[in-house]
Every structure is written in structure tokens, then in C-alpha cells.
Amino acid sequence: MSAFLKLLFRNRLAGAGAVVLAIIVVLVLLTPVLPLQPPNVTDTADRFLRPFSEGHLLGTDHLGRDLLSRLLWGTRLSLAVGFAAAIVAAVLGAAVGIIAGYFGGRIDNTIMRGIDMLMAFPYILLALAIVAALGPGLMNALIAVAAVNIPFFARNIRGITVGLAGKEFVDAARLAGLGHGRILLFELLPNVVPVIVIAMSTTIGWMILETAGLSFLGLGSQPPQADLGSMLGEARSAMITAPHTSVVPGAMILLIVMSINLLGDGVRDALDPRLKSGALSRPMAATLVERERVPEARGEGLLDIQELQTQFHVGRRIYRAVDGVSLTLEPGESLGIIGESGSGKSVTALSVMGLVASPPGVITGGAARYKGQDLIGAKYPRLRSLRGDRIAYIFQDPLSTLHPLYRVGDQLAEAILSHHSVSKAEAMQRAVGLLEDVRIPNAENRARAYPHELSGGMRQRVGIAMALANEPDIIIADEPTTALDVTVQAQILALLDDLRRDRGLAILFITHDFGVVGQLCDRVAVMYAGRIVEEGPTAEVLDDPAHPYTARLIACVPELGQGRREMAAIPGLPPAVDNLPEGCAFAPRCDKATPACRAGDIPLAGTERRRVRCIHPETDVEAVA
Numbered sequence: 001m002s003a004f005l006k007l008l009f010r011n012r013l014a015g016a017g018a019v020v021l022a023i024i025v026v027l028v029l030l031t032p033v034l035p036l037q038p039p040n041v042t043d044t045a046d047r048f049l050r051p052f053s054e055g056h057l058l059g060t061d062h063l064g065r066d067l068l069s070r071l072l073w074g075t076r077l078s079l080a081v082g083f084a085a086a087i088v089a090a091v092l093g094a095a096v097g098i099i100a101g102y103f104g105g106r107i108d109n110t111i112m113r114g115i116d117m118l119m120a121f122p123y124i125l126l127a128l129a130i131v132a133a134l135g136p137g138l139m140n141a142l143i144a145v146a147a148v149n150i151p152f153f154a155r156n157i158r159g160i161t162v163g164l165a166g167k168e169f170v171d172a173a174r175l176a177g178l179g180h181g182r183i184l185l186f187e188l189l190p191n192v193v194p195v196i197v198i199a200m201s202t203t204i205g206w207m208i209l210e211t212a213g214l215s216f217l218g219l220g221s222q223p224p225q226a227d228l229g230s231m232l233g234e235a236r237s238a239m240i241t242a243p244h245t246s247v248v249p250g251a252m253i254l255l256i257v258m259s260i261n262l263l264g265d266g267v268r269d270a271l272d273p274r275l276k277s278g279a280l281s282r283p284m285a286a287t288l289v290e291r292e293r294v295p296e297a298r299g300e301g302l303l304d305i306q307e308l309q310t311q312f313h314v315g316r317r318i319y320r321a322v323d324g325v326s327l328t329l330e331p332g333e334s335l336g337i338i339g340e341s342g343s344g345k346s347v348t349a350l351s352v353m354g355l356v357a358s359p360p361g362v363i364t365g366g367a368a369r370y371k372g373q374d375l376i377g378a379k380y381p382r383l384r385s386l387r388g389d390r391i392a393y394i395f396q397d398p399l400s401t402l403h404p405l406y407r408v409g410d411q412l413a414e415a416i417l418s419h420h421s422v423s424k425a426e427a428m429q430r431a432v433g434l435l436e437d438v439r440i441p442n443a444e445n446r447a448r449a450y451p452h453e454l455s456g457g458m459r460q461r462v463g464i465a466m467a468l469a470n471e472p473d474i475i476i477a478d479e480p481t482t483a484l485d486v487t488v489q490a491q492i493l494a495l496l497d498d499l500r501r502d503r504g505l506a507i508l509f510i511t512h513d514f515g516v517v518g519q520l521c522d523r524v525a526v527m528y529a530g531r532i533v534e535e536g537p538t539a540e541v542l543d544d545p546a547h548p549y550t551a552r553l554i555a556c557v558p559e560l561g562q563g564r565r566e567m568a569a570i571p572g573l574p575p576a577v578d579n580l581p582e583g584c585a586f587a588p589r590c591d592k593a594t595p596a597c598r599a600g601d602i603p604l605a606g607t608e609r610r611r612v613r614c615i616h617p618e619t620d621v622e623a624v625a
């Protein structure tokens with residue numbers, strides 16, 4: 001709860017809304033014990049007294065009733081009705097939505113067509129019709145406002161539930177023998193509650209306005225009972241001669257609705273899991289850069305990453321995801337970056353083109369030079385012109401990176417059109433050619449397919465075709481074969497290798513699989529806790545690993561045809577990068593660790609060809625070189 005409040009108050013407008021609303025709520029809760037005049041006692045001798053008159057801080061209305069007293073009692077009523085209507089609409093709407101979304105088929109059709117019929121009426125007319133049928137009165141106004149808002153909640157929750165109902169955790173619950181009721185209550189409901197809360201927080205203000213509107217028309221609260229809408233309605237005739245009678249309730253409505261809406265936006269952001277992890281703002285177009293020093297250019301390679309440091313600032317915690325990584329990539333070369341999940345390999349690659357989400361990501365040091373030009377901190381138009389053109393990405397899951405609603409041919413054509421001024425027909429022709437290049441059979445027909453109509457291997461080929469669309473110099477492939485079965489994986493790797501040889505592409509290949517590195521990469525860099533711990537030609541590193549971590553990683557790979565052997569899993573877990581141990585980060589898991597390993601920073605030492613960050617390496621890299 002305290003973390004939620006901290007996130008909420010980091011958004012200043014939401015904090016201001018929360019404070020204003022809290023003051024109003026406290027005032028209306030204390031209204032019965034405050035020394036106020038009775039709200040309904042008339043005194044025609046004191047009609048339309050101005051604010052700050054004696055005994056009447058906000059003046060009086062057309063019947064001489066004290067406006068401050070009526071305002072507080074009226075606000076109490078309006079807030080109670082607004083909140084009650086929101087809760088009724090949210091509970092009923094969510095129940096309808098979750099049932100329709102979960103059961104689907106005929107039940108969904110029947111329920112949602114009923115909802116559509118309700119939505120077909122202008123909601124204010126529908127509310128008026130309901131009050132006309134039930135008769136004027138505050139309770140009937142509440143029912144009307146709740147009823148017209150049920151479809152909004154039902155549609156929202158049904159949409160979310162349809163997505164959730166097909167997920168594996170629901171299948172697992174079915175397999176565990178849970179009935180529909182328990183699945184709805186214990187599996188689906190907890191997942192939709194945040195959406196319900198967010199929808200409520202952004203609609204309560206609107207419902208208070210709707211209730212005030214009905215009271216303004218004389219269909220809500222009835223005289224002499226005051227609510228904000230009826231106070232405005234009664235002040236209508238004296239709007240010119242005694243404007244304070246309408247300004248007072250009008251200003252209160254404005255304050256309530258503004259504060260609830262600001263607070264609602266803040267609640268939505270604080271409950272958003274993407275924003276929970278960082279600051280309360282949407283990711284920027286490029287990664288934030290706060291470098292104190294830029295290393296001098298070395299003039300090496302097509303891509304030269306030098307002492308790169310990328311951190312995630314979450315509250316007071318600093319996660320050093322990439323901590324001084326240096327790598328070079330030559331034209332036509334394939335460099336593998338390997339390591340366990342969380343070792344910083346993907347963040348290294350994403351930092352190059354400013355694709356780490358900021359906030360919370362910040363590049364705090366180093367440089368990444370493409371043909372000698374530093375990309376860290378480059379202006380957005382420059383980055384945009386390079387992304388997908390000179391430096392392209394292949395992501396792990398093509399289903400989530402391809403747009404589900406566009407045909408793959410159109411998406412490939414768009415990738416070409418966004419960097420080259422060619423006609424749509426030419427771009428489409430080239431898109432078909434690209435699909436042929438990545439060996440998709442019947443490419444012309446496949447170009448008209450949607451991503452969901454293709455198999456996983458086909459989609460990944462489309463992802464590769466998209467990366468090749470503008471004949472880039474560098475492809476960064478982030479675990480592109482992890483989600484594929486081994487035969488498709490082998491085909492994709494062979495394809496990438498052929499393309500590299502044919503086109504002179506440089507490939508930065510991120511993986512956790514030494515088998516893939518052995519098949520595709522000329523050189524390999526092993527990462528652990530945000531740092532490179534070993535680097536060298538792939539064959540040498542695989543045959544003769546120098547760092548104990550590399551040796552343990554290789555020992556974890558099962559070998560076909562080598563008989564039964566115990567799998568040598570690495571004990572323990574990688575360290576949290578916001579709390580790294582002194583000295584070697586691998587020391588707690590290393591069976592060769594000595595006190596010297598924990599004494600201080602250990603440099604990446606060796607030759608140009610082969611380097612290792614260890615004071616007791618498995619092999620002498622300088623002797624090997």
C-alpha cells in the first residue's frame with residue numbers, strides 16, 4: 001500500500017487531486033457535527049444575502065437558507081449517490097462482462113447483444129427514460145445513472161476476459177479440476193480487478209455529473225433536500241442578480257470532478273505494471289543519456305561499443321544492468337553474446353540504438369560508435385533514420401513484434417517505404433523478393449497472409465526478411481531461435497549464416513545457447529552480472545574455456561551420444577545487479593574462489609584476441625594466444 005501511495009504521489013497532479021478530494025470527503029463526513037445552520041430552514045427576510053454576510057459565510061439562497069450548510073449537506077449527498085452508482089455499475093457490469101467473456105459462444109452473444117441495445121440509446125435519454133418510468137427521486141436517479149453505465153464496464157471487462165480465458169493458467173485451473181465458479185472467482189476476477197478499479201476511478205466524476213444533471217432537471221433530489229444539481233437548478237432564475245447561488249455549487253462540482261479525474265489518472269498509472277517498475281511517465285522515444293565522460297574514439301570496427309554503462313533507476317535503487325561493456329564488430333563478422341537471463345546481454349544490444357525504455361533506463365557512460373559516429377545521445381531523427389535501415393533487429397517472438405492486423409507483405413513494404421522513396425508497388429515487389437530470399441515457399445501468396453496464418457518458423461523468417469528489408473550493415477538478433485523447435489532453429493541459423501556470407505552482414509547474436517553460438521558465431525563474449533567475463537574466438541572458448549563461469553556454462557549443455565552423465569548445473573543464482581558483491585560477482589558460485597577474488601575489482605585481462613576477467617583462470621589465455 002505504501003509503495004502504491006509513493007507512486008501515486010510522485011505524480012504531482014494526482015497528489016493534488018487526492019489532497020483536494022480528501023479535504024472534501026473529511027468536510028462532508030464531519031458535516032453532522034460542524035456548527036452549521038439547519039440546511040432547510042427558510043428565512044425570507046434574509047433572501048440572497050451576499051457571501052461573508054453576518055452568520056452566512058457563503059450567503060443565502062432565494063429562500064434565505066444558509067448556502068454553506070446546504071453546500072456541505074448537498075455535497076455529502078451527491079458524493080454518496082455518485083460513489084454508490086459507480087459501485088453498482090462496476091459490480092453488475094463486471095459480472096456481466098466476465099461471464100460473457102469466459103463462457104463465450106451463445107451466452108456471450110446473447111449478453112453482448114443486450115448490452116449493444118442499451119448502448120444504442122443516447123445514455124442521457126436512457127437515464128431520463130428510466131427516471132420517467134420509475135418516478136423522480138434520488139434513489140431512482142441513482143438506479144438510472146448506474147444502469148446507463150453498466151454497458152461501459154461490461155464491454156471493458158468482457159474484452160479483457162476474452163484475452164485471459166484462453167491463457168495457460170486458466171487451462172491449468174481446468175486441468176486441476178476447478179469448476180466454472182472457482183475459475184471465475186479465483187483465477188479471472190483477481191486479474192480484472194485492477195481494470196475495474198481503473199475504470200471506476202475515471203468514471204466516478206462523470207457519474208456525479210450525471211446525477212447532478214438529473215437533479216438539475218428536477219428528476220433527482222426533491223425539495224427541500226439539497227444536492228449539488230438541485231442547488232444549481234434552484235439558482236437558475238437568479239443567475240444574474242445573485243450569481244453566488246450558482247457559483248457556490250458549480251465550483252464544488254468543478255472541484256470534485258477535477259480532483260477525481262486527476263486522482264483517477266494517477267491511480268491508473270500507479271496500477272500499470274509497466275509504470276510500477278519505474279517513474280510515473282511514459283517511455284521516451286530514445287533512452288535517457290546522462291554521461292559524465294565520453295571515451296575517446298578508438299577507430300575500431302563497424303560497430304565499436306566502448307565502456308558502455310546502462311542502469312535502471314527505480315526509486316532509490318540503481319540496477320547496473322550493463323557495467324562497462326566494450327565490444328567491436330567488424331563487417332561480415334558474427335559476434336555472439338552469451339549469458340544467463342538478466343546478465344545484461346539484451347540491454348547491451350538495445351542501448352546501442354537507444355531502445356532501452358526510459359524511465360527507468362539511463363545510459364550513464366560509454367559510447368557505441370557506428371562507422372565512427374557515436375549513437376549514444378544521438379538526436380532522435382538520426383536514430384530513427386538508422387533503425388531498421390543500417391542497423392536492424394530480429395526479436396525473439398515474431399508473433400508479438402509483427403502487427404496482428406496487417407498482412408505480412410504490407411508490413412514488409414512499410415519497412416521499406418519508411419526509409420526509401422519508392423512506389424507502393426515497388427515496395428510490395430521487393431517485399432515478395434525478401435520472402436523468397438528467406439525461403440518462404442509461394443512467397444506471393446504468403447505476402448497476403450496475416451501473421452497468425454503462418455507457423456512460428458515462417459513468422460521468424462518474416463522477422464528476418466523485415467530486418468533485411470533495407471540491406472542493413474548490422475543485424476542484432478536477440479534470441480531469434482529460442483521459441484522454435486530444433487529443426488526450424490537449424491534452418492533459421494543456416495539461413496542467417498548464408499545471408500551473412502552473401503551480403504557481408506555483421507551479426508550481433510544474443511543467446512543463452514552455446515550450441516547456437518558454436519554454429520553461427522566467429523567470436524563470443526560471455527556476460528555475467530552486466531560485465532563481459534570472457535571474450536575470444538568461438539572455437540577456442542568452447543574447446544578451452546578460461547573463466548570458471550564459461551566452463552560451468554559449457555558443462556551444462558547436454559551432449560548427444562556421450563552416454564549418461566550428471567548435468568553440472570551451476571549452484572546458486574546470479575546476483576541482483578543493484579547489490580553486487582565486492583570483487584568478482586561470480587565468487588559466491590565459484591568453487592575456485594579465494595579471498596583475493598573478493599578483495600577488489602578484477603580487470604578483463606589478456607590479449608587482443610582472447611581476454612578473461614578472472615585471477616585463477618582455467619587456462620592461461622596469454623599462453624593460448
Ligand code: SF4
Nearest residue numbers: 584587590597614615
Ligand atoms: S576471480 Fe575468483 S571467484 Fe571469480 S571466477 Fe575467477 S576464481 Fe572464481
